[in-house]
Amino acid sequence: MGKRRAPELYRAPFPLYTVKIHPQTGLIITAGGGGASKTGIKNAMHFLSLDLVGGVHSATLLHTHETDTRATMCMSLGGDVIAAGQDANCSLMRFSHLTAKQAKKPAAKDGAGDKGAARKRGRKGQNGDGGGGGDVAQTKEDSPQMLVEDVGAVQADLSSQDPCVKCVRFSADLTLLLSGGADGYVRVWEFPSLKEKFSFRAHKDELEDIDISPDNKHIVTVGRDFECSVWSGDQLAVGLCWHENMPQITEKMYRYKSCRFAKVEDQKDALRLYTVQIPHKRDRKPPPCYITKWDGRVFLPLLTKPCGNEVICCLAVSDSGTFLGLGMVTGSVAIYIAFSLQKLYYIQESHGIVVTDLTFLPDAPKSKAVKGNNEVVMLSVAVDSRCQVHAVSNRRSFPLWLVLFFCGLMVVGVILLLQSLFPAFI
Numbered sequence: 001m002g003k004r005r006a007p008e009l010y011r012a013p014f015p016l017y018t019v020k021i022h023p024q025t026g027l028i029i030t031a032g033g034g035g036a037s038k039t040g041i042k043n044a045m046h047f048l049s050l051d052l053v054g055g056v057h058s059a060t061l062l063h064t065h066e067t068d069t070r071a072t073m074c075m076s077l078g079g080d081v082i083a084a085g086q087d088a089n090c091s092l093m094r095f096s097h098l099t100a101k102q103a104k105k106p107a108a109k110d111g112a113g114d115k116g117a118a119r120k121r122g123r124k125g126q127n128g129d130g131g132g133g134g135d136v137a138q139t140k141e142d143s144p145q146m147l148v149e150d151v152g153a154v155q156a157d158l159s160s161q162d163p164c165v166k167c168v169r170f171s172a173d174l175t176l177l178l179s180g181g182a183d184g185y186v187r188v189w190e191f192p193s194l195k196e197k198f199s200f201r202a203h204k205d206e207l208e209d210i211d212i213s214p215d216n217k218h219i220v221t222v223g224r225d226f227e228c229s230v231w232s233g234d235q236l237a238v239g240l241c242w243h244e245n246m247p248q249i250t251e252k253m254y255r256y257k258s259c260r261f262a263k264v265e266d267q268k269d270a271l272r273l274y275t276v277q278i279p280h281k282r283d284r285k286p287p288p289c290y291i292t293k294w295d296g297r298v299f300l301p302l303l304t305k306p307c308g309n310e311v312i313c314c315l316a317v318s319d320s321g322t323f324l325g326l327g328m329v330t331g332s333v334a335i336y337i338a339f340s341l342q343k344l345y346y347i348q349e350s351h352g353i354v355v356t357d358l359t360f361l362p363d364a365p366k367s368k369a370v371k372g373n374n375e376v377v378m379l380s381v382a383v384d385s386r387c388q389v390h391a392v393s394n395r396r397s398f399p400l401w402l403v404l405f406f407c408g409l410m411v412v413g414v415i416l417l418l419q420s421l422f423p424a425f426i
Contacts, residue, residue: 006333006350006388009379010048010059014041016381018075018357025097026050026366028059030381031084032356033071043067045084047095047146048387052370057377057389063146065093074357076177078170078191081151083177085165090156090179092194095148152194157181166207172214180207186221186231200234203227209258209315213271213296220259220273228256228275230299238299242277242292246304254290255280258315261296262338265320271296272338274324276312286311291324291341305341307334316358318376325378325390327355333380333390345392351382 010030017032028048034041047063070086077083082093156179157163164182170191171178177189184206187199203223212219219231228240240256243249254277264270273294279287288306295302310332316325317338324336331351335344361367361377371377374391381387 004347004350006347006380006390007057008386009050009057009389010046010061010387012044012046012385012387014044015071015383015385016356016387017071017073017383019359019379019381019387020075020077021050021359021362021367021379022077022080023362023364024079024366026364026370027062027097028379028387029075029077029082029095030387031067031072031075032381032385033067035071036069036087043069043071045072045082045093045148047148050370052372055372057370057372057391059387063148065095065146065148067091074165074167076168076170078174078177081192083168083170083179085156085168085179088155088157088159088163088165088181089153090165090168090177091153092151093148094151095146098145098147154179154187154189154194154196156187157183158185159183164206167210169210169212171212171216173216176212176216178210178212178219180210180221182206184223184225186210186219186234188219198234200231202229202231208256211259211261211273213261214263220261222256222259222275224255226252226255226280228259240275240294240299242275242290242301242304244301252280253287254278257312260315260317262317262321265322272302272321273299274315274317274338276307276315276326278311282311291326291336293338293341303341307336307341307343313354314356314358316360316378318360318378319363323360323376323378325358325360325380327358327380327382329354331355331382331384333358333378333388335376335378335390335392345390347390350388350390351380351386352384353382355380355382357381 014033016030019030021028028050031045033043045065048059051058072084072086074085080094084091156165159182165179167180169178177191179187184201184203185199186202188197190197202221203225205224207223209222222228230237257278258276260274262272273296275292277290286309288309289312290304291307292301293303310328310330312326313329314327324338326334331349331353333350334346337344358380373394375394376392378390
C-alpha cells in the first residue's frame with residue numbers, strides 16, 4: 001500500500017501527547033506542550049468541537065487552557081473531570097461547556113490561563129475560517145464557550161530524578177483514580193474525595209501502561225521490566241506469559257508495551273484483555289510486534305497474531321470492543337478487528353513522527369451525527385502537533401432476501417440445464 005496521509009483535523013502550536021473525546025458533549029480534548037524548558041513552546045490543553053460537513057470532518061478550537069510549565073503527557077476522563085499526568089502530579093480539572101451568553105460574565109473575569117477562541121481547522125483546501133469579517137464575528141458570538149477550573153492534584157510519582165506520571169485511568173464506575181509512575185508504583189485514590197486507597201510497587205522499572213477491569217476486581221500493569229501483571233487490590237494475582245506456546249521466542253526477546261480491557265459485542269458477560277508486545281532490541285531486520293487477546297476473567301491467552309515490523313507505541317480499543325487502534329513510532333496508524341486480530345485499515349507514516357495517543361469516536365448519541373457513513377472513526381495525535389482523523393467506511397452488504405433470491409434462481413437454472421441435457425432427469 002502506497003504512502004498517504006490521513007485528513008488533518010487540527011494542528012496545534014505545540015507537540016501533542018494525548019487526546020480524548022468526551023462522550024456526553026462530543027468535545028475533543030487534546031493536550032501537550034514543550035515542558036519546563038524555556039523554548040517558547042507553550043503547555044496547554046485544547047478543547048475542540050468535531051463537525052461533519054459534506055462528508056468531511058473538521059474541528060473548531062473552542063477553548064485553550066494553559067498549564068504553566070507543565071506539559072500534559074497522559075489523560076483520562078471521568079465525567080466532567082479531567083485527570084492529567086503532569087510531571088510528578090496527577091492534576092484534576094473540571095470543565096463545563098456553556099453557550100456564549102452563559103459564559104460572557106465569567107469570561108470577563110477569566111485569567112490568561114484560559115482563552116476562549118473559535119477557530120476552525122479542516123482538510124487542506126477547505127476554508128475553515130468562514131467568509132467575511134461579519135461571518136467570523138457571528139461565529140464567535142454563537143460559539144459555545146468553556147470554563148475550566150482546577151479541583152485538586154495528587155503526587156503520583158516520587159522519583160528523586162525526573163519524576164513523571166506515565167499513565168492515569170478512571171475506573172468505569174468513576175469511584176477510583178489510578179496512576180502509574182516512573183518509580184514503578186501504582187497509586188489508587190478514591191474519587192472524588194482523592195483519599196489514597198492503597199499504593200504498591202508493581203514493577204522494578206517504570207510503568208508503561210495500566211488499566212482496571214469494569215468490575216474493579218483486577219488491575220493490569222505493564223512495566224519496562226518485561227512484566228505484565230494482574231493485581232487483586234495490591235496483591236499479585238498472576239503474571240502473564242503470552243509466548244508459552246511459541247518456543248522460538250526467548251524470555252527477554254520481547255517486552256509488553258500496552259494493555260486494555262474491552263467488552264465483547266453481543267456477549268454481555270464476556271471480557272477481553274488485549275496486550276501489545278514489542279521487540280526489546282532494535283535490529284536492522286526487526287522482528288514483528290504481536291497483539292495478544294486474553295480471556296479477561298481467567299487471563300488465559302486466546303489468540304496471538306503478528307502485527308507488522310514497525311514498533312507499536314500506543315493502543316486504543318473502541319467502546320464496543322470491536323476495533324483496536326495501533327500507533328507506531330514511525331508515525332503509521334492501523335485499525336484491527338478485535339475478534340480475529342486482522343488488519344482492517346493502515347496508513348504508513350501518516351504522521352511524520354511518533355504517534356503518541358489514539359482515541360475512537362465513542363458509542364454515544366453526540367457522536368452519531370459526526371460518524372457519518374463510517375463503520376468506525378478514530379483520532380490520532382503525534383509529536384508533529386497534528387491531530388488526524390481515520391475513518392473506515394461502512395462495508396457494503398447484500399440484504400438476506402436478495403441473497404436467497406439469487407440462490408433460488410441458481411437452483412432453478414441448474415435444474416433447467418440438467419433437464420435440457422438429460423430429458424429424463426425429471
